[in-house]
Amino acid sequence: MWLPYWPILRLRQGGLPDRPAVTIEATHGVRRLAAIGPDAAAQGLSVGQTLADARALCPGLLAREADPGADARALAGLAAWCERYTPLTAADPPDTTGEHGLWLDITGCAHLFEGGEAALAEDLQARLNRNGLLARCAIAGTPGAAWALARSLTTSPCTRLPAGRERHALALLPIALLRLDPKITAGLRRLGLRQIGDLARIPRGEITARFGPQPLLRLDQALGAAEEVIAWPRPPAPFTERLDFPEPIGTPEDLARALDILTPRLCTRLAGQDQGAHRIGAQFFRVDNTLQRIAVATALPSHDAAYLARLLRAQLETIDPGFGIEAILLHAEETAGLATPQADFSEIASSQEASRLSSAIDRLANRLGQGRVWRVAPRASHVPERAVQKTPPLQSQPAWVTDPSAPRPIRLLRTPEPLEVTAPVPDDPPILFHWRRRLHRVRAAAGPERIAAEWWRKSSRESEAVPETDRIRDYYRVEDTDGARFWLFRTGLHGGGRTPRWYLHGLFP
């Protein structure tokens, strides 16, 4: 699908007045037109003109700075919205040709529309036109052919090409429609090759020798002789349910009811294949061609419709229905077999309690976001900050064994805080130290406990910056005159190049 005048029409959706408009960009100090609107084109303007020339031709011209990033983001948003037609949609950014477009793989989707592919394309165009967007579609057996046909000078807004007729249909189209590098296109033109059919007649070796592999690759892709792979931003989900509304809905109650209808459908299909959902996403298609998403994750795979609907409803408040929502798509983004082993919380007596626990974890994880709920497992490392690892909340865990002769603090500072310390040399604990603007006098201390960094973990950069002695820390457990207990360490040795430095790393209760 080709979206002509995209940067301008996009801005117009955002409230740009309905006058001849262009976007401009400055190259070498000259401000040139980067994109033009349809009415500006009708006045004879073209891309690449200087702004001064354009103003002379069209006095009431509206000019905005070009913003390719925002154009691309809006295009990606529109591509996501097109997921109402097919799960495989991708933006076609103006990398080589300066034209925006969208890819839609509608294989196997058209029968959902009464009237097949033509009806689908018509519906898509009507919806886009209603929002002031121009679009030209082409439906063809290869991406390259569709691309060329959408941009060819036909009168119909939608071209359909039956599979296998690519060679015939493309033969008379200009060579620029092969998505070639502009330099290559110009070079081919100089040789008198103006149409795609001309290119197909030349011996292949000569073209490759002169222009590299691109022209023939594109030709083969357009004709179906070579595969073209489009990078779809979202892989298709096998479990998908959708609900279309004759009239747009908007109230939270309606949305919740719609979810209550969709979730059991999805869950029935999941249950039929003995699958449970780990992640469920819901997409809300708004009438103004935008899309809103929510997603919930569960710690244990589930196909309990009431439970999943409850999780989804809790997220509904983030949805802004705008002028209304005309379709909802629910898909299980991650699924797993239901025979996942249970958590091994030893005392969990009943399955009812286990389900309560996983429900509590899911509610917290979905409310707070991913990665906010975890459990911890010991890791075989002497370095304190590495001796703990995060594990998923419902995974079975190894047992914790601790060495009573080496007590550990209850709070571990993320980065050790440097201290000003008075300490006798060479190996004694400090006598007093400053921490957080307070003086602490040490009345009892235990240590040192020497902990060496794991030499096999050093990065190349680290090994240059830090002298070898700093890889060894001598930890002391000290108690000040008030009874507060700290975990300090000294790094560096006396007599070396640098004086030892002291840090506070943790606090004991």
Added chain:
Amino acid sequence: MRPPFPLVRPSVQSDPDSSPVSPPAAHPVRTGMPKGAPALPPHLAALRDSIRPPRFGVLAFGDPRIDAYLPGGGLALGQLHEIGGVGVDRETGALPAGFAAALAGRIGGGRPVFWIAPRPDLYPHGLTGFGLDPGRLVLVCPDDSDTTLAAMETALREGGAGVVVGEVETLDRVASRRLALACVQHGITCLALRRWPYGRHGEDRDTSLAATRWRVEAVPSEREGREPGPPRWLLALTQARGGRPGEWIVEAGESDDATYPVRVVAILADPAAAPRRLAG
């Protein structure tokens, strides 16, 4: 000028003999109480216990010097309890975390402990010494104090947890009421640790509706040679619904005692006589 109450009463009460539950009946009871002792007469204490037994049982401290101060003879389970620190500990929250670990390790019978804190600096290896198995921990990291309160309530209401520990900046009447009600739903004990963000101090003025409020303060330990001995805390019960405030010096951790959270070393003077401590 109004005369004091006993003198006014006859003039208000037109016929004192006709109302058997008139104030004079209360007077002998009041004078009959043991003078200066806050303890109730045995029959009244028994009556009160029969009216309001701790519904989900108690965690006894195993020492009558503490248990006598608490209704039911221990820390009431299925209730909200508040633990605070002193000085720099109000920011670091080390001692309150130690006390909470000592309590949580003995509550909930091995079911998971939800530890909900915006600052994830709890070090699991440090919990074992206080009797809490880190394998029970479910760590939750919300954005701030308010979301922590909401997360605590969610964890309490969904059930499945053994104990819910939350580190919060403030705990006002509304929040504590919500948490207390959520505790009762599944009988889960909730420990709210008061902890200020670094560099920001505030007064812990707000009055929560927690069943008990504790304050933990470090005191010098009994040295073993040059090394520090087992940690000693000044444990202050500043508020106890149905009980009375008290202060103790306790030792915690580094012991094999799986039953009781702390060992009482000494009981301090009854804080009723020292109002300084009551301010909290």
